[in-house]
Amino acid sequence: MVSSFLGKIPADTYTTVHQVFHPKDFYLQVGDLVETIFDSVPLETISKRASLTASVSALLCLVTILQKREEFTDRQVSEAIRLRMEWKYALHLSLRDPGVRPDHLCAFRRQLHENESSKAAFQVLLDRYQIVMCNSELPMPLLAEEVITAICWMNRVSSVAEAFQQALNVLALREPDWMRAVITPSWYFRYLSSSLKARPTSSLEELEKAALKYGADIAYLLQCIQRSDVEGISILAEVEHLRRVYQSNYETTTQTEGILNQWRRDKCIYAVSNGAGCTAPNGRGNAQTQSWTKVQKDQTTRT
Secondary structure, rough: OOOOOOOOOOHHHHHHHHHHHHOOOHHHHHOHHHHHHHOOHHHHHHHHHOOOOOOHHHHHHHHHHHHHHHHHOHHHHHHHHHHHHEEEEEEEEOOOOOOOOOOHHHHHHHHEEEEEEHHHHHHHHHHHHHHOOOOOOOOOOOOOHHHHHHHHHHHHHHHHHHHHHHHHHHHHOOOOOHHHHHHHHHHHOOOOHHHHHHOOOHHHHHHHHHHHHHHHHHHHHHHHHHOOOOOOOOHHHHHHHHHHHHHHHHEEEEOOEEEEEEEOOOOOOOOOOOOHHHHEEEOOOOOOOOHHHHHOOOOOOOH
């Protein structure tokens, strides 16, 4: 059982996973080669900047790389770590470990993005990962800036689509006749629940195209709500949340042909208008700021 920044693979994980998975499984290979992957990586640069231990930094770095490979949002990867034993093997976690919270992943990426030395250290890790895992499906070369941005954008596009769908569902239940008069036929197929669960792409070009499509539809819906004389729909919690998400993720300009939406390329996933740090959704439009003290505590008190 390999020892590394992440410690040894826990006995329960090692035994159970080898009974179920082939030794050549990708995640088993990652878990077995962790020490080699992190060889010569200046992890202390990331740890010192983020005030984290080397083991916590290593865990979050490796999660970020695997997240890019799977093209998972933060919530999807958090669920994968919690439920999939091969992920626990790759990350040297016990089968009983609850995993990593989505907001911790966001905060960690923001720290990487905002500090050039941390980003450079993460680039060293990406280079090592690609050399060691030469059969990886990820394209070469992987650039730290692109990896961080792609994951952030995946989360942002997902949060925009989800907020829009929540607003549509509530409006359809409350004012079905009004909704039938304003929606376009394409919306039914575009915003089905199953479509939001599909794996998103990590191509920045495709993500921006999707974001602009959502932005145009949201702008249209908000205009219809503003012009409507239906009482109470403009102050519904889901509509107010949608309005905040829209304002946080788009810049708008009014032209003769209508409103032009521009995707905010510099925004963090849960960016808010007052410039607060990384936060995670907590109910309808509420948010709770998370501290690095909590991140450190959660990730260093494993049993």
